[in-house]
Amino acid sequence: MARLSAFVAGLLFGFGLLLAGMADPAKVLAFLDLAGNWDPSLALVMAGAIAVAMLPLTLAGKRSRALLGGAMQLPTRRDLDARLIGGSLLFGVGWGIAGICPGPALTLLLAGHWQALLFVAAMLVGMLIFAALESSRWRCPGGAR
């Protein structure tokens, strides 16, 4: 049951990206180009998503168990740190170069574009570099926090 609902959620998410125009890198870049011919559409994607998700997510945050019985695993951290800020700034630079973020990258993967394959491969390498740096940080005593 939990797997079925996860699959349905993933499908809905993908349909949403396609319908919204988020899976078109040129449209995303047109949104990020404030000084050019600005296409405000993506602000409405965020607004639509947040309007629908706000109440259910707030309710989910008050529960200790998910409706299908699993533990509620929503993040609880509230502190702001350099990693959060630096990482997000870096992500924005990559997003601004290609107009692709992780969700649309995956949705485009099987749609038959070599550019999506290349982007996802590079993104996975980036994630692996992070994982490697993290594990060496924990292994080496001087690098631990």
Place this chain on the structure above:
Amino acid sequence: MNVDWINFTPWSSLAGGALIGLAVALFALANGRVAGISGLLGSMLQRGAEGRGEKVLFLLGLLLAPLLWLVFADLPPVRFEGGTLSLVAAGLLVGLGTRYGSGCTSGHGVCGVSRLSPRSLMATLCFMASGFATVFVLRHLLEG
């Protein structure tokens, strides 16, 4: 500022956003998880991450969405910009940045902002700002 009214798609973007919101709500309420794509993908690269089955199936749904869409309609246009080098650089930055920043447009921008999480509000502000700045530099300063 010059608004591109011709390519502005308010209704399909709102509707697509609402679908994304629905997906996020379902995954949170039924599965108890944040539908953050970079986080889900990152945990696929870790050995022994918990809840693997559910995460794999969410990602599988995301991957198969365009194929199912094709059964009913043509896919919307997909226009890539930039060549091999810029796609690789962008992919590396997105992979590294979202893992350091613990999230991307979905996990922070939709899920976190919906919950008014201070970390997600800050992250969203940061990646939006650097996204706007990057496009400005690439399109108006360098190519000017």
